[in-house]
Amino acid sequence: METTKVAIVGMGTVGTGxxxxxxxxxxxxxRHAGRNLSLEQVVVRDLSKSRGAEVPTGLLSTDLxxxxxxxxxxxxxxxxxxxxxxxxxxxxLLESGKDVVTANKALLAExxxxxxxxxxxxxxxxxxxxxxxxxxxxxxNISQCLSANQIVSLSGILNGTSNFILSQMEKGNEYxxxxxxxxRLGYAEADPTMDVDGSxxxxxxxxxxxxxxxxxxxxKDIPRVGIDRVHVDDIRYAGELGYRIKLLAVARxxxxxxxxxxxxxxxxxxxxxxxxxxxxxxxxxxxxxxVGDAVGRVFFHGLGAGQMPTxxxxxxxxxxxxxxxxxxxxxxxxxxxxxxxxxxxxDHNNVMxxxxxxxxxxxxxxxxxxxxxxxxxxxxxxxxxxxxxxxEEGADQDKRQVALVIMTHASTEGDTRMAVQKIDxxxxxxxxxxxxxxxx
Ligand code: NAP
Ligand code: HSE
Numbered sequence: 001m002e003t004t005k006v007a008i009v010g011m012g013t014v015g016t017g018x019x020x021x022x023x024x025x026x027x028x029x030x031r032h033a034g035r036n037l038s039l040e041q042v043v044v045r046d047l048s049k050s051r052g053a054e055v056p057t058g059l060l061s062t063d064l065x066x067x068x069x070x071x072x073x074x075x076x077x078x079x080x081x082x083x084x085x086x087x088x089x090x091x092x093l094l095e096s097g098k099d100v101v102t103a104n105k106a107l108l109a110e111x112x113x114x115x116x117x118x119x120x121x122x123x124x125x126x127x128x129x130x131x132x133x134x135x136x137x138x139x140x141n142i143s144q145c146l147s148a149n150q151i152v153s154l155s156g157i158l159n160g161t162s163n164f165i166l167s168q169m170e171k172g173n174e175y176x177x178x179x180x181x182x183x184r185l186g187y188a189e190a191d192p193t194m195d196v197d198g199s200x201x202x203x204x205x206x207x208x209x210x211x212x213x214x215x216x217x218x219x220k221d222i223p224r225v226g227i228d229r230v231h232v233d234d235i236r237y238a239g240e241l242g243y244r245i246k247l248l249a250v251a252r253x254x255x256x257x258x259x260x261x262x263x264x265x266x267x268x269x270x271x272x273x274x275x276x277x278x279x280x281x282x283x284x285x286x287x288x289x290x291v292g293d294a295v296g297r298v299f300f301h302g303l304g305a306g307q308m309p310t311x312x313x314x315x316x317x318x319x320x321x322x323x324x325x326x327x328x329x330x331x332x333x334x335x336x337x338x339x340x341x342x343x344x345x346x347d348h349n350n351v352m353x354x355x356x357x358x359x360x361x362x363x364x365x366x367x368x369x370x371x372x373x374x375x376x377x378x379x380x381x382x383x384x385x386x387x388x389x390x391x392e393e394g395a396d397q398d399k400r401q402v403a404l405v406i407m408t409h410a411s412t413e414g415d416t417r418m419a420v421q422k423i424d425x426x427x428x429x430x431x432x433x434x435x436x437x438x439x440x
Contacts, residue, residue, distance in 0.1 A: 001030060004322035007041040007067045007098075009089055010079035011051055011060075013186035014103050014130070015042070017311025018077050018318075019053040033319040037075075041067050052307075064089065068096035075321045077314050078102045081190055087111055094124045099327065101317040103130035103310055106194070109203035109219040112210070116336040125330035127317035132204040133158060133286040135309025136302040137316075142211045142290065143333055149292030151212040153252035155439070158204040158267075160284035160305030161188045161195035162227045162247040167282045169235055170244070187284045187305035198224035198247065198267040205249040205267060210336060212290070213251065215263050217345045224267040234269075234358060234434055237386065237405045241356075243271035244279045248439065254346050256293065262346030271356050271438040277301070278439075349414030354383070354438040356407055359423065360430040363390050363400040367428045371404065374426075378419040381409040401430065407438065 006022070008015050022029065022039045030036045042060050044051075051060075067073055076098045080086045086107050093100050094115070102108070108115070108131055119126050129139045133156070142151065157163050161182040168178035179196065182188045187195075194200045199219070206219035227247050238245050248270040255261035272279040277299050281287040286304025291297050303309035320326040361367045368385070375382060386405040408416070416435060424431040 001034070001036055003036040003038050004033075004075060005038050005040045005070075005073045006075045006077070006318055006322070007043070007073050008039070008077045008079060009043045009064065009067065009093070010081070011042055011044045011053075011055075012079065012081070013307050014310045014314065015077070015079040016052045017307035018079065018314050019051075019055060020308075021311050021315045023053065023055070029315065029319060033322050035322055037318060037322055040070065040073050043067060064092060067098070068092050071097065073098065075099050075101065075318050077318060078104065079314070080104070081106065083107055083110055087115075090115055091118060094119050094122055094126075097122075097124065099125045099127075099321045101127045101130075101314055101321065103128070103314055105131040105200070105203045105207055109206045112207070112336045119330070120337070125321065125327045127321060127326045127330070128207070129317050130310045130313035132207050133288060133300070133302075134160060134304040134306065135312045136286050136288070136300050136304060137313065138208070138288050138300050139211065141298075141300065142208065143335075144329060146290065146292050146295060146298070149294045150256070152256040152291045152293055153250070154208060154212055154288055154290045155248055155250045155252075155278065156205075156208070156288035157246055157278060157281050157286050158249045158288070158304065159195055159201040159247055160286055160303070161192060162201070163281060163286070163304075164284045165196065166227055166230065166235070166245060166247065169230070169232055170239075175232075182284070185284070186307055196228045197226035199226075201247060201249045201267045205251060205265060208288075209251045209263065209265055213253070213259070213263055213343045215251070215265070215343045215345065217263070217265055221345065222265050222267060223348045225269060226267075227269055229434070230269050231434070233403065234356075234436070237358060237403075238271050238356065240386065241271070241384070241405075241407065242274050243438065244274055245269050245436070246272045246278055246281070248272070248278070253343070259343045263343050264348070264351045265345050266348060266351070269436050271436055273440060349412060349417075351413045352410050353413065354408055354410050354440065355416050356434075356436045356438055357405070357420065358434040359404045359406070360401055360432070361404050362428040363402045364428060367426075368404065370426055370428065371406070371423055374419050374422045375406075375408065378411065378415040380411040380415060380419055383407040383409050
């Protein structure tokens, strides 16, 4: 049987999983690839760190030249996170003639154009299944299996850490503790701020929007709100109303028949009706609901973060590269190239949706009427209202505050935002009204 020599750069959570699969399951991989994948080098930053996989003596080093200088090594898994030095490492690997597999969505969302152009120029390929949704094979499905379709929309839970934290909060666990647990389990980024503020999901959505719609949208231009704004009270009220809160990443053609109308893209905590597939995604799982004009709705679900699920996607890409499949797809798809179909992001203010509002108001006569009046001025119709009696028995009536929860009928993002700004200026309302989209 032929052998393809491979290497790994970066042996943290994901790199360790990749090494374990290559070293412990070589026979299985050889059966699927029709060739052996021989791990020749593993480059790390700090040799003194203990690793969760037994790497044979002599393989581990801090010297990238041991990979770039060896023409026999054909495929490299680049598993260093962040932008620098990951970007330089990617460039050096491509320039030294390697085909590269990466899980680094931050790098692709920021410098995908440059790196894909370089790979094309050099006749090399980049594979990145693990960069979105970890172990869930969404990249291959969108770029290959659904290529007969015009994708109309995709809605996904793309950040495992956020979904894990929300699931923990639903069980009554505290936010900070849930973040620490996600870090301990290897789901979170080196800087978990990127997970909880919606940036990681926006980076993944930018990649999917490229693949599914040919959209050139930079992740920083995607309107995004993270779960760091979600309060346990909102989880409770959402539950009372029959919903769960999920961090949804959405890309949707405003008019499926006319892509010139633009693409709605956003990342935000969203109320999703209990029992619907996205609402029931728990823990570090990810899910993506894709609608294509020919196939209809298809749903992908599985672990979106963690060592072995992510390694599963990386090693599958390595096998595809060893076999030669990726090189063909890479050349054909022309990703991040000027030949991609173009669609622009639409003005987010015009996007229609239903909204959940939670206000903290003085428990006085006329307050609800004032709030309803402002919503009415902006053509926003109220679907339901919850106000529980104030808890503090005997407190001074004038000082009592209560939560007022309002579900609206469909209105535009711009109108709702403006109405909430006005509501927040009412003397009886404490500024900081919570506003979340509702997906029915
Ligand atoms: P990690 O645990 O922080 O590991 C990063 C590794 O990169 C470490 O082993 C580190 O070496 C190594 N490294 C850093 N700078 C280096 C350099 N200059 N030369 C060589 N090695 C260097 O990160 P991770 O969780 O494995 O994530 C890796 C990538 O996969 C990230 O882009 C991440 O976004 C993505 N990803 C992660 C997951 C997940 O569930 N964790 C899922 C999907 C995608 P030392 O160990 O020696 O410091
Ligand atoms: N930190 C990421 C997440 C890892 O939680 O989803 C997978 O990309």
